[in-house]
Amino acid sequence: MSKVAVFSAGSWGTAFSIVLADAGNDVTLWARREELAAAINDRHENPDYQPGIELPATISGTHDVEKALRGADLVVLATPSQTMRENLTQWAPYVEKDAVFVSLMKGVELGTLERMSQVIAEVTGAGPDRIAVVSGPNLSPEIARREPAASVVACEDEDVAKMIQKRIHSPAFRPYTSVDVLGCELGGAYKNVVGLAVGMAVGLGFGDNTTASVITRGLAETARLAMALGANPLTLMGLAGLGDLVATCSSPLSRNRTFGEKLGQGMTTADIYASTNQVAEGAKSCSSLLALADRTGVDAPIAQAVTAVVDGRMTAQDMMEAFIARDTKAETD
Numbered sequence: 001m002s003k004v005a006v007f008s009a010g011s012w013g014t015a016f017s018i019v020l021a022d023a024g025n026d027v028t029l030w031a032r033r034e035e036l037a038a039a040i041n042d043r044h045e046n047p048d049y050q051p052g053i054e055l056p057a058t059i060s061g062t063h064d065v066e067k068a069l070r071g072a073d074l075v076v077l078a079t080p081s082q083t084m085r086e087n088l089t090q091w092a093p094y095v096e097k098d099a100v101f102v103s104l105m106k107g108v109e110l111g112t113l114e115r116m117s118q119v120i121a122e123v124t125g126a127g128p129d130r131i132a133v134v135s136g137p138n139l140s141p142e143i144a145r146r147e148p149a150a151s152v153v154a155c156e157d158e159d160v161a162k163m164i165q166k167r168i169h170s171p172a173f174r175p176y177t178s179v180d181v182l183g184c185e186l187g188g189a190y191k192n193v194v195g196l197a198v199g200m201a202v203g204l205g206f207g208d209n210t211t212a213s214v215i216t217r218g219l220a221e222t223a224r225l226a227m228a229l230g231a232n233p234l235t236l237m238g239l240a241g242l243g244d245l246v247a248t249c250s251s252p253l254s255r256n257r258t259f260g261e262k263l264g265q266g267m268t269t270a271d272i273y274a275s276t277n278q279v280a281e282g283a284k285s286c287s288s289l290l291a292l293a294d295r296t297g298v299d300a301p302i303a304q305a306v307t308a309v310v311d312g313r314m315t316a317q318d319m320m321e322a323f324i325a326r327d328t329k330a331e332t333d
């Protein structure tokens, strides 16, 4: 059986470990806390992030980095994007020589404005044939319950994408291949920002016309930036673009949409952070995506307004009014 190391035992790392185990892999799930690794081994459950879900026997927990990585030919990364560089710098010396990295993360690093595949390349020196991303409409509680879903595995080397596709195709999880790593990563990161804006509209009490308008203009904004940076426009119409955008913006399970809803109801960013232990990537990546759009010369009104609300410089109500009042233009400009 092939061994996969998964870092770490949060919501998505745990749910994806179930996919990997169901697809026939031997999974070692690394947990930051020893007690959580012990619960995974003793109770076959992750009580903190996927409570009530029985984990397959082929998933074992560990707090030992070296043990997790020994013999693993796939290294799956699912930590918050903003800590990845620091985390991977510590883990990289223990990674097997030819192991392939699979990023599940949906964020853009603050400061460097790098996508996660770029951070992985920089920290480890791995080439594009050893770096893949998996992205799509994959809300982790539904995946953990084995509800049917599809996703995209992207790698610049199509043969590697195909190899990973086989390794993660389970009875409930259907992966498609792509070579458009950039398009998949930007789709995944941007949908979180749009999810925040949609959540704000919901929190303000607005209905489906408002949310559909924000979702659609959000897709236009995502596509504008992604295409300017060289992505395939069809990627944005696919599972890692439209698919994930729809899932995130329509589901109360989305942490980004929920974060936005709380902002819409008048909570401050600091209060929302204090109320959850789970990551809402868009609250950080809104400003890195905005900076990336500025650097690329692309208009990004949603990222701009969401950043202002998250930073406490604008209210959600003012954001919605500003969207409507913007200079009018052609839809496809």
Ligand SMILES: NC(=O)C1=CN([C@@H]2O[C@H](COP(=O)(O)OP(=O)(O)OC[C@H]3O[C@@H](n4cnc5c(N)ncnc54)[C@H](O)[C@@H]3O)[C@@H](O)[C@H]2O)C=CC1
Pocket (backbone or CB within 6 Å): 008, 009, 010, 011, 012, 013, 032, 049, 078, 079, 080, 081, 083, 087, 104, 105, 106, 107, 138, 139, 140, 141, 277, 278, 279, 281
């Ligand atoms: N939960 C979901 O439905 C999905 C999440 N993702 C993406 O996966 C990534 C991880 O998200 P989740 O698992 O949902 O987050 P989470 O908040 O549920 O779990 C985060 C994990 O990272 C660990 N962690 C937190 N801070 C850390 C640090 N400083 N150093 C090392 N580890 C740290 C936590 O202990 C936990 O194991 C994010 O980029 C997210 O956008 C992608 C698809 C689906």
Ligand SMILES: O=C(CO)COP(=O)(O)O
Pocket (backbone or CB within 6 Å): 106, 136, 137, 138, 139, 140, 192, 195, 244, 247, 248, 253, 254, 255, 256, 257, 279, 280, 281
């Ligand atoms: O990426 C996700 C679904 O595909 C999860 O969304 P949230 O991070 O908003 O919960």
